[in-house]
Amino acid sequence: MDMIRGGVTAAKGFEAAGAETGVKYKDRKDMAVIYSQVPCRQAGVFTSNVVKAAPVLWDKNVIDYSPFVQAVVINSGIANACTGVLGYECCKKTVECAAKELDIPVDSVLVASTGVIGMQIPMEKITAGIEKLAGMKSSELEAGTMAAEAIMTTDTVSKEAAIRFEIDGKTVTVGGMCKGSGMIHPNMCTMLGFITTDIAISKELLQDALSTDVKDTFNMISVDGDTSTNDTLIVLANGMAGNEEIISKDDNYYKFLEALHIIDETLAKKMAGDGEGATALFETKVIHAGSKEDARVLSKSVICSSLTKAAIFGHDANWGRILCALGYSGVKFDPENIELFFEGKSGRMQIYKDGAAVDYSEEEATKILSEPEVRVLVDMKMGEYEACAWGCDLTYDYVKINADYRS
Amino acid sequence: MDMIRGGVTAAKGFEAAGAETGVKYKDRKDMAVIYSQVPCRQAGVFTSNVVKAAPVLWDKNVIDYSPFVQAVVINSGIANACTGVLGYECCKKTVECAAKELDIPVDSVLVASTGVIGMQIPMEKITAGIEKLAGMKSSELEAGTMAAEAIMTTDTVSKEAAIRFEIDGKTVTVGGMCKGSGMIHPNMCTMLGFITTDIAISKELLQDALSTDVKDTFNMISVDGDTSTNDTLIVLANGMAGNEEIISKDDNYYKFLEALHIIDETLAKKMAGDGEGATALFETKVIHAGSKEDARVLSKSVICSSLTKAAIFGHDANWGRILCALGYSGVKFDPENIELFFEGKSGRMQIYKDGAAVDYSEEEATKILSEPEVRVLVDMKMGEYEACAWGCDLTYDYVKINADYRS
Numbered sequence: 058m059d060m061i062r063g064g065v066t067a068a069k070g071f072e073a074a075g076a077e078t079g080v081k082y083k084d085r086k087d088m089a090v091i092y093s094q095v096p097c098r099q100a101g102v103f104t105s106n107v108v109k110a111a112p113v114l115w116d117k118n119v120i121d122y123s124p125f126v127q128a129v130v131i132n133s134g135i136a137n138a139c140t141g142v143l144g145y146e147c148c149k150k151t152v153e154c155a156a157k158e159l160d161i162p163v164d165s166v167l168v169a170s171t172g173v174i175g176m177q178i179p180m181e182k183i184t185a186g187i188e189k190l191a192g193m194k195s196s197e198l199e200a201g202t203m204a205a206e207a208i209m210t211t212d213t214v215s216k217e218a219a220i221r222f223e224i225d226g227k228t229v230t231v232g233g234m235c236k237g238s239g240m241i242h243p244n245m246c247t248m249l250g251f252i253t254t255d256i257a258i259s260k261e262l263l264q265d266a267l268s269t270d271v272k273d274t275f276n277m278i279s280v281d282g283d284t285s286t287n288d289t290l291i292v293l294a295n296g297m298a299g300n301e302e303i304i305s306k307d308d309n310y311y312k313f314l315e316a317l318h319i320i321d322e323t324l325a326k327k328m329a330g331d332g333e334g335a336t337a338l339f340e341t342k343v344i345h346a347g348s349k350e351d352a353r354v355l356s357k358s359v360i361c362s363s364l365t366k367a368a369i370f371g372h373d374a375n376w377g378r379i380l381c382a383l384g385y386s387g388v389k390f391d392p393e394n395i396e397l398f399f400e401g402k403s404g405r406m407q408i409y410k411d412g413a414a415v416d417y418s419e420e421e422a423t424k425i426l427s428e429p430e431v432r433v434l435v436d437m438k439m440g441e442y443e444a445c446a447w448g449c450d451l452t453y454d455y456v457k458i459n460a461d462y463r464s
Numbered sequence: 465m466d467m468i469r470g471g472v473t474a475a476k477g478f479e480a481a482g483a484e485t486g487v488k489y490k491d492r493k494d495m496a497v498i499y500s501q502v503p504c505r506q507a508g509v510f511t512s513n514v515v516k517a518a519p520v521l522w523d524k525n526v527i528d529y530s531p532f533v534q535a536v537v538i539n540s541g542i543a544n545a546c547t548g549v550l551g552y553e554c555c556k557k558t559v560e561c562a563a564k565e566l567d568i569p570v571d572s573v574l575v576a577s578t579g580v581i582g583m584q585i586p587m588e589k590i591t592a593g594i595e596k597l598a599g600m601k602s603s604e605l606e607a608g609t610m611a612a613e614a615i616m617t618t619d620t621v622s623k624e625a626a627i628r629f630e631i632d633g634k635t636v637t638v639g640g641m642c643k644g645s646g647m648i649h650p651n652m653c654t655m656l657g658f659i660t661t662d663i664a665i666s667k668e669l670l671q672d673a674l675s676t677d678v679k680d681t682f683n684m685i686s687v688d689g690d691t692s693t694n695d696t697l698i699v700l701a702n703g704m705a706g707n708e709e710i711i712s713k714d715d716n717y718y719k720f721l722e723a724l725h726i727i728d729e730t731l732a733k734k735m736a737g738d739g740e741g742a743t744a745l746f747e748t749k750v751i752h753a754g755s756k757e758d759a760r761v762l763s764k765s766v767i768c769s770s771l772t773k774a775a776i777f778g779h780d781a782n783w784g785r786i787l788c789a790l791g792y793s794g795v796k797f798d799p800e801n802i803e804l805f806f807e808g809k810s811g812r813m814q815i816y817k818d819g820a821a822v823d824y825s826e827e828e829a830t831k832i833l834s835e836p837e838v839r840v841l842v843d844m845k846m847g848e849y850e851a852c853a854w855g856c857d858l859t860y861d862y863v864k865i866n867a868d869y870r871s
Contacts, residue, residue, distance in 0.1 A: 105792070106788060106791040106792045107790070107791040107792070107793075107796060107797060107799065108788055108790065108792075108799045109791075109799075136784070138784065138787075138788075139784055139787050139799065139816070139819065139820060139821070140819075140820055141800070141818060141819035141820035142819070143820070144820075173782075173784065174782075174783075174784020174785065174787065175783060175784040175787075175816075175821050281770040281771060283769055283770060283771045283785070283788060283789065284788075284791075284792035286787070286788050363690060363770070363862075363866070364688060364690045364866055367862070367863050367865075367866030367867045368866065368867065370863065370867045371866070371867025371868040373867065373868055375580075375581075376581075376582060377543070377546050377580065377581020377582040377693075378581065378690070380515050380545075380581065380582075380693070381513060381515055381545075381581060381690060381691075381692065381693050382690065383514070383515065384513040384514040384515030384691075384693060385512070385513045385515075385690070385691035386514075388514070389514060390514060392514065392515045392516075392546065393548070409546070409582075411548060412546065412547075412548035412549070413546060413547055413548035413550070413551075413582070414546070414582050451863055451866075452863060453860045453864070455770075455774070455863070456774050456859060456860050456863060457860070458774075459770070459771055459774030459775065459778070459858075460774045460775065460777045460778030460780065461778040461780055
């Protein structure tokens with residue numbers, strides 16, 4: 058498997074575009090389209106929030122019941138959530154406009170929004186935007202990058218990843234993009250993520266692969282503990298790689314799952330590391346847990362702890378907060394029996410054992426905690442399960458960004 | 465019922481003291497003692513964190529098995545958590561020293577600590593501190609205040625409350641103090657809280673009253689979602705009011721429960737409003753929920769949302785974040801059917817109805833959100849249960865305090 062340059066246009070037959078349309082922002086791209094030259098199998102996972110944005114309600118239907126999908130229209134700046142009947146009407150008009158401009162069926166168009174909750178989308182700007190995007194779309198890698206830039210809100214960098222591998226002599230590509238920086242605590246999947254692939258695979262197995270993999274990737278990141286109203290992760294597979302269609306969980310399925318996992322994990326980590334105001338990616342790996350679920354809950358509890366996140370920002374080896382966060386996670390364990398390490402470029406450093414701190418160097422610990430990727434390793438010594446979760450530090454800038462996000 | 469001045473020395477027969485002892489801080493009080501002239505019935509609730517500080521382990525035993533309690537020794541600055549065997553030894557020595565100085569049985573002494581996790585307590589300073597406190601203790605209201613000041617860590621104000629009422633012609637007093645500012649998300653009870661009363665009541669009913677009431681008071685506040693290793697709430701009742709001992713849930717019991725509730729709620733709100741870095745108390749009341757538990761979960765989800773807390777700091781009426789936090793709470797509801805209000809000194813202001821924003825004045829909303837107590841009212845229109853939760857805003861200073869707490 059080889060990581061390659063590119064995003065949603067890396068796989069055969071996919072086109073994209075990103076453009077300034079003035080829906081919300083001035084002087085920056087705020088609408089994107091993804092288009093496949095041929096019909097795609099579709100799969101999706103969505104927010105578990107009871108309050109679901111209009112596009113989420115719309116897409117769930119399309120993912121479940123449409124025979125195929127051929128395009129996605131995305132806008133940033135306005136989430137189209139808590140917008141009542143008008144919000145759902147907006148999705149309908151968006152899709153009708155895109156179907157006309159791209160000459161594809163109305164029920165083959167997905168729509169996604171991200172941004173401020175509660176504000177109505179100016180429909181005429183969306184319509185004009187779709188016309189613009191339809192004229193611009195291309196299969197160049199740069200077009201994918203422009204789309205990735207157009208879906209950003211408080212993100213500081215665009216987020217793409219692509220991978221290439223072979224199945225039965227055919228080259229298969231999986232590429233994706235995502236956005237997300239605040240209100241990130243996905244439960245089912247992340248803010249907005251789009252993955253395209255030219256693999257031929259049945260719709261059932263595509264959904265199965267996606268639903269399986271998000272549990273260890275997008276669902277294991279958190280920026281602020283707030284599960285969004287808009288979380289959406291879509292995979293489109295157009296079959297243009299020319300492999301024999303995958304219809305059972307054979308070796309080829311697991312090869313695809315491995316590639317999908319690498320793309321999902323790469324994108325998820327990019328999102329966590331670019332959390333609002335973040336200066337560091339904060340990873341916690343829990344090993345030797347009693348169950349997979351325990352490992353997930355423990356690692357996520359640590360990366361979600363506001364106090365631990367603030368300590369990471371201060372490069373302060375305040376490991377007691379990590380112990381505390383493990384302790385209130387809901388998982389039962391004996392604090393006397395676990396071990397704690399920091400991991401940096403210079404190697405692994407033990408911090409805690411037998412119920413108390415070991416004799417470690419504060420200076421060395423501060424050095425490790427000053428790296429752009431801070432890693433904590435927790436050995437539960439209870440079983441054989443492990444999990445990894447990713448977050449970021451809690452900074453002044455997080456507060457600044459969110460104290461006045463709407464203006 | 466009359467609120468009166470005072471704290472732990474408001475009730476008959478209770479003495480206290482607070483002093484500088486150099487256990488952790490310089491030039492400020494960091495040890496306190498509470499003492500009753502006669503033996504007390506005791507009740508307590510403690511952290512649900514798996515990682516429990518040594519004093520919590522010690523006190524659980526004393527609350528359950530000692531025939532009576534007569535003193536509490538408290539230190540601030542070092543939590544005596546994650547300190548292994550040495551930490552428990554420290555509790556033992558503290559209690560032995562206090563018993564000797566105060567001439568009371570060893571098993572009648574409780575001990576409580578708050579501060580940095582993982583650091584060992586310098587025992588000789590504790591011993592010297594106890595001697596000092598034993599010589600200073602007094603039943604003056606000021607002595608209670610000095611104790612309340614001595615248990616502060618990042619608190620900006622000391623927290624006391626007292627109330628007086630009559631039972632069968634006898635005057636009964638309930639007074640208390642607490643501390644807590646960071647790592648506040650009590651689950652069973654809060655950081656450190658101590659309530660003294662001269663009522664005569666059976667041990668079982670005292671514990672019952674406490675366990676019942678914390679669910680709607682201390683367990684309904686959160687500063688940062690981190691459930692501490694040290695959460696402790698103790699009630700001591702010495703019977704000196706001279707009322708006939710309460711041994712059943714009669715009118716007198718409910719009168720006491722009402723007084724206890726007022727003290728608990730007053731102290732809990734003081735703690736939330738003095739959250740680390742906070743500029744405002746943030747209250748969310750949920751009415752017409754389908755069950756009491758739903759009402760609690762919904763209101764707590766809102767006051768725990770980092771994004772909502774940051775918006776409150778910015779006086780930004782970003783109500784979408786409130787809807788979002790209700791939505792991911794785990795409680796099922798129809799977002800189209802609920803209503804949302806802000807409440808300020810100038811009255812109640814509707815924000816959201818029928819699935820979308822109502823036509824409200826942003827200027828008026830900003831004014832309400834600039835008050836020192838920000839109140840959100842959520843009408844679920846599903847049943848007859850209600851609950852209230854208290855938190856605070858998320859500010860630069862929260863990050864500042866916690867990025868470098870240990871130094």
